[in-house]
Structures are given as C-alpha cells and as structure tokens.
Amino acid sequence: MAAPMFFCVVVTVTIVKLLLIPSYRSTDFEVHRNWLAITHSKPVSQWYYEDTSEWTLDYPPLFAWFEFLLSHVAKYFDPAMLKVTNLNYASFATVLFQRLSVIVSDLLLVYAVYECCQCVQVMGKKNSPQLLSQPMFVLAVLLLWNFGLLIVDHIHFQYNGFLTGLKLLSIARILQRRHLEGAFWFSLLLNFKHIYLYIAPAYFIYLLRAHCFTRSNRDGRVQWTSLSLLNLFGLGVVVLEVFAISFGPFIAMGQLGQVLSRLFPVKRGLVHAYWAPNFWALYNIADKAATAVAVRAKLLSPDDITQATMTGGLVQEYTHNALPTISPLVTVILTLAAMMPALVHLWRRPCTPRDFLRCLVLCAFASFLFGYHVHEKAIILIIIPLSLLAVESRQDGQVFLLLSTCGHLSLFPLLFTQAETPSKVCLMLMFSLFAFMALGSLHGSSKRRPYCLPLLSPVETAYIIGLVLLQLYCSLGHHALGLTTRLPFLPLMLTSVYCALGVMGSWLKFYFTTLTSVQHLKQS
Template identity: 60%
Template sequence: MVRWCLACLLLATLAAHHSTDFEVHRNWLAITHSLPVSQWYYEATSEWTLDYPPFFAWFEYGLSRVAKYFDKEMLVIQNLNHSSYPTILFQRLSVIFTDVLFIYAVRECCRCVNGKRGTKEPLENPQLVLSVLLLWNFGLLIVDHIHFQYNGFLFGFMLLSIARLFQKRHLEGAFLFAVLLHFKHINLYVAPAYGVYLLRSYCFTANNSDGSLRWGSFSFLRLVALGFIVCFVSALSLGPFIVWGQLPQVLSRLFPFKRGLCHAYWAPNFWALYNALDKALSVIGLKYKFLDPAKMPKAAMTGGLVQEFQHTVLPSVTPLATLTFTAISMLPSVFCLWFKPQGPRGFLRCLVLCALSSFMFGWHVHEKAVLLAILPLSLLAVERSRDASTYLVLSTTGHLSLFPLLFTAPELPIKILLMLLFTVYSFSSLKAIFRKEGPLLNWLETIYLIGLIPLEILCEIVMPFTTWIVKFPFLPLLLTSVYCAVGVTYAWLKLYISAFAGPPAVRRKKE
C-alpha cells in the first residue's frame, strides 16, 4: 500500500513529465502491436530499437492490447515522441498495476526473515522494516514512477525466486529466475550464484557432518529437472527466432558492444574512477606539455549521448577486458558459496556480490543497475548488523548517484524530499533493530556519508548558477559519479570481507 500510495501521488503530480525511457517503451508498444513477431528485432525507425529479450517484448505486446483503448496514436511506429495525456496516463498506470507482483514478492520475502515476536516497537520488527525498505525503496520509486521503467515487476520475479529458495522450493525458484532472464538479460550477472547454489543444495541430497559434499548423494534426476526448466523456458522465448534463423540478430540487439565503456551518465563504479584518473592525467599532461592536444580524442565521456571514446593516458578498455574483470571479481564469492555454504543466506550474499561486481566492472553499466544489489541486500540488512552497515553505505551512495536522472527544476525538491525520508527511515529503523550492538557506522563511514550533503548542494544548487560551468558542463556529473564510486567500491570490499570472515554472529535477541 505504501508503494501504491506514493506511486498514485507521483502520477497525479507528474502526469506531464516523461523521460527518454518513456519514449523507449512507447516505441516498443508500437513495434509489438503493429508488426509481426518476425520483424520485432529488425525494426529501426526510432533510435530506441527493441533490445530486451522476447518475454519482455511479449509483455509490451500484452500492454499494447490495452493501450489501444487509451490512444491508438501511441501505437503508430512513425509517431516518434508521441506524448498525449492519455498516453502518459496509460504508461504510468501500467507501471503501478504491474507492481502487484513486486508487492506479493515482498510479502513472501518478509516471511523468510526472522522477526521479533511480541515486540511493541514497529522499528524493531525486522519483517516490517524489510517491507518498508523494499516497497518504499527510493531508487526503484524514482526510476519506475518518475523517470519511467518497469523494474518493479522484474524485481518481483527476482525476490519471489529468492523467497522460494529460502522455502526450499528449488524448482519454483529456478523456474522464476529462468523466466526473469528472458525478461531482462542483465540478470545473467547473478546467474552464477543461482547455478552454484542449486547445484550444491538441490542436486546433492546430503552433506557430511563438516559441511563437505557426499559425492555419492548426487542426484542426476534433479540435475535433469533443472536443465529441463532452463531449456523449456529458453525454447519458449527464443525458439521462434531460432526457427526463423534470427537468433544472431536478437543477440546483436541484446548485447550492443559497439556502445561505449560508460553510459551517458557515469555509473559510480571502478570505471568512473578510472576515467577520472585518465582525465586528471590528461589535464596535467597538457599543462606541462607532455601531451599533444592535436592527438587527443574529442569524444566526451560525460555527454548526453552514448558513444565510444579512447582514453588519453591510461590504456583504453575493451568489452573483453570488462568481461574478464567482472568474471575474476565474481569468482571468490562463487567459490565461497561452494566451499563455505551458509544456506540460503550464503546464496543471497553471493548474489549481491555478483550483482555488485558486475556493476563495478561491467561494460556500459547504467547507474540504475546498482538496484540489483541494493534490493537483495535489504534482506540481509535486517538480520545482521554488519550487513546493515554495508547496506546504509551502499543504498545512500547508490541512490544519490541516481539524482542526475531527474534534472529539471520541479524535480529537485521532490527527489531530495523522497531521498531524505527514505534515508532517515533506513538509519532509524536499522539502528533500532541493532540498538544493543553499538553504532552501525564507524567515524570514517559517517564522515563520508555526511560529505554527500555538500556534494549535492554544490552540484545541484551552486554550479548551475555559475557562469564558468558553461566551459565545464561535465563537472557536476563527474564529481557525483567519482564521489559515489568511492562509497560503492568501499561497500563492495566490505561485503567481500564479511563473506570470507565466516558466518557473522547471530543478532542478539531482545531479552
């Protein structure tokens, strides 16, 4: 109810606003409604071509069956940037109503959390706190209901699959995740966590007393069952395109490696720090005449367009290099899940680390991808003080890095107010749960997070009113991305340290 009330409020106050992603999904509605399936992944009238897996395309097709009753003009492919009031109303309502799956998934996840029975303090009830952290998640709220996307029901699939694994309903969990992969392929990044956990906890029916595997207990039938689920879902999704010989075309849309290393807005990850260092070295090189200005690349790394560029001083990064870095950064968490199993919570920790590793080192990472780590981490944060500390750093930093998505003047007070309310609740509720275990943040983490306040004032209020910003339009984005990248990197390292430190102490129960 909290999420729906906030969404309806935003619908009423922001009905006239629409982002680039709004036009993306309007165009996909038109493509799936107006063309036969065999032409979906070839249509290129708009620059926003269909680049999600087939299940999402069918989802858009289903929406288009309803959209025609609001405004048929939105379903004409040639009507680029069509944004009538009925079109905006339908798009907004479609996001709100598809959140039903997300709300149900949150309910199931809350049942998997150890709650305090008989407590009279709402802020001390982990299940209630978790429900608010997920339903009222600031990042998901602004990305879906202001900026405009359909992440809510997609995260619903993920959270529901996690809940099913906690409930030892492994085949259901595997099925839901397989379906999710064919809705949005970015979830491939967390597939190693699912694969290793299902292989170890489901295909092996027994363990030794020390936690090691009993190789004689391996069930080939269970492995076949998992393989059948994956193949069945993949056949439903990709089968027609394989028959038509269109699989290479579909894959070329799903994995557009011709795009640059970074998205138009720098995601706060390792490559933001790498780019900033290259920028600083190039400025120093020009000042002291170590570099030739005529030979420097002209592409801007923080402009509004997606484009390729070459680094000036540091080695340029290729897609293969990012894939290698991502795989290497995931391996320790996957090995830990296999050799130091800690049940479903060990799987969840590995999932968060895989998501965060892909965010840190992936190719052309969108800043919104940080939610892939923040939302699952919420489940751990309400049960362990160590994870709560990491969550506060990651969520505060990651959410603030989304601010550049909302760049108009009317949106400034809205995003600040929503961010402030969510952050205050996160800190107060988690502090209440772990009040007997001391402060959640150390002095260094506290100083870093406080530093986000002057950063926001500088980038959102001071710089836009200075004349010299015309010469350095990239500076606000650069400062925001680099500062937030430090916090995300710190949270990633801290989460890895906690994973290898062994199972954390069980949260003390209220006496």
C-alpha cells in the same frame, strides 16, 4: 507484521506513484510506446526487424509478449499510440495508460515483497510493539518505497518494478528452499530482461551445489558422489522449458542471430554518458590526473590528447591517454575475477539460502563495478537484495545504509529537469530518514557513538555528510560560482567519482564480512 500494516504501506506508496503521473518522462517512455506499437501492429516475425523508430526492440521475447498483452488494453485508452509511425506520440490517455501499466504491474512486486517478508529470520524482536523495530515492516518499506525503483519507474519510466518482483519472488522461493520454483521464476526473469544475467552465476552455482548435490562432507566440502541426476534433470527441464517457450519461435523462424544482435549491441563505449559510480569512473579520473601530470612533465604533448576526453561525458566513446584503453574483453575478465572468490566461497560450503543471497549481491556488485557500459540504474540490482540482508544483521545494515545513500544519490543526475528536483530530494530524504531510523532501532544502538549516524562509523558518517555537501555544491554552489559554462560536467564527474568511492568501499566491506563469516560459523 500485521497484514493491515503491510496493506497501508502498499496503498500509500501506490498513491505516491499516482501522484507522480504528471512528472517528467525520459525517452524510455517513447521506447516503450514504440514497443507497444510494434508488438501490436506487426507480426511476430517482424518484431526484431522493425526499425522505423530508433528505439528498436532490444529486450528478450517475453518482454515483447508482455508489451503485446499491454497493447490489447492500450487500444481502449488511445488506439493512436499503437501506430508504429506515430513517433513521440504522447496524448494524455497514452501517458495515463503507460503510467498506470507500470503501477498495476507493480502488484507483482507487492506480492513478492509479501513473500520475502515472510522469510525474514530474526530472533526475538519479531512482534515488538514499536513499528520501527519490526523487521518485516522495515523490510516491506525498504523494498516497496525503494527510492531507485520509484524514480526510475514512475518518473524516468521503466518497468523495473515487476521485474524486481520476479527477482524477489525467485529469491523468496529459494529462501523457502523451493529450488525449482526459484529457478523457474529466475529463468522467466532472464527472458524478460537480460540485464539479470549479471546475477545468473550465483543462481547457477547455488542450484548446482544445493539442489543437485544432496550431501556434504564433514568439513563442508561437496560430496561428489551425491550428485542427484533426477534433481539435475528436473532443474534442466524447468529452465530449458522457459527458454524454449521464449526463444523457440524465433529459433524456428531462424531469427536467433537477429534477436541476439539486438539484445547485445557491442558498439557502445566503456562508460555511459554519465559515468556510473563504478571502478571505471575512478579509472577515468585517474587517467585524467595522469594525463595532466604527464603533460606537465612533458611526457605527453598536448597535441596527442583527444579533446573529447576533457568534456568528460559528452561522447560515448572514450579514449584514455595516459592509462591503457579498456576493451570489452578486459571488463569481462575483471568482472568474472571479481565474482570468483564469492562463487568459490559459495561452492565450498554446505551453503544456506543466505549464503546464496550474499553471493547474489556480490555478483551484482562485480558486474556493476567492472562491467562494460554499465548504467547507473543497475545499482538497484544490488540495493534490493541487500535490503533483505540489512534487516537481519547489523553489519549488513551498515553496508546497506552506506550503499543505499551513495547509490541513490548517484541516480540524481538521471532526473535533470528542474521541476523534478523537489520530488527527488523529498523521496530520497524520506527513504534515507526511514532507513537510518528503522535500521538504527532494529539493530539497537548499544554502542551508540555521539555525533555519528546510526550504525555508521565516524569515517562513514563524514563520508555521508560530504555527500550532502557535494550535492549542495552541485545543485547550488557550482552555478553560483559561475562555473556552469566553463566546467559544465564538473558536478556530474564529482558526483560519480565521490559515489564510486562509497560503492567501492561498501563492496570491500561486504566482501570482507562474507568471506570471514566462516569463522563465525565454526565458532557457533
């Protein structure tokens, strides 16, 4: 891809971000403003103790330092936003500064995407005259115009852009087989936002397997004697150094326990107020159905049912009636169990960076599907690395189209204000139209079925059409039928359950292709 084209993609998406400045902002805006204030006006020792606002600092130390840096620019915009007691302060200058800080910090994402585009491996078509058939261009658009990142960062307000940038940078370094740099960027990332622990197992196994063990046996198994202590030592130094810089001061001050208790609060419920489209959404709905059946069959008396369950999402604590209630430990075990085949698969092969990428996607999938109190925004963690695979192979392209459509649609309830509806619909349409067109023309449509979306099978096409119909019902039909007062949560529940089916489906499909790819390797 020519550099000017990349530049144009960057500039246009930046303009889109600038246009979104006056959009609705969630409470996360106030969260980050409060963190600016805390880091600016309190000594480091107070950062993790300060609780004037309910939005206490609950990101790892490096993110706090990042806010500290930002606050020194912020004072030139509006010093009033840096007062801890100035709760819910949102002057025009504050909004402008915070929005611009997200847009500017996205430059790291831009650089990382550029690096990733250089790593794309595709035979043949690399310099096709048609823009839509150039994998690098397609990848750049899929990553930079990612619908989830755009709405979560630039409407809802968060800093996922530059964090994703760090992640992509570490992936790019690993794809270039610069393992130590990859490890460095990833440990940096972990110290910015600990949600990326979800994908840490993939890093751990891959770096151990490919960096510390230098040789494989004939059959692809690891050669245990080839452990390079030097490599292991180097890796350990890089990772521990980052952690030491980040957590060191707090350990020295004896605050580690306090910091960790802020980072991992355990008082939340199994599902978020709005169910993320994962396994637990299906579990909850199964519970509801089972409860209804049990009440009919007189196995359960209506008095035993906690009424909160029927409002479906109003309360955070969720008690199951017919099915067993899930404890955090169960979710951890299930998550690890879901990751295990992928990790074992990665370990037992002379693994390439692409195997690592697949394993990373599977780890993200497992934590999203089975994790405790998962937020729907975590779907971005899966979609972003999957984009890299989608431009390289047809099968992954299929999974990507299915997953990105239903995953992004499940983000719709995040923006519930009416004025944002056209924005999100337009952005989603643009992204999906582009993804379908680009991946369709990239992977050729030799066996193009009539009446099907590009790359998708009839069942998947029907699923996507159902998704559109469901969305129409939720945004128009439900209100028109006058059910808004009687069943206020039905649209949200339908959306998350329907999307959960799609996410589960794409997970199984992706797992299947990953585990069966051994045969492809042997054949070739």
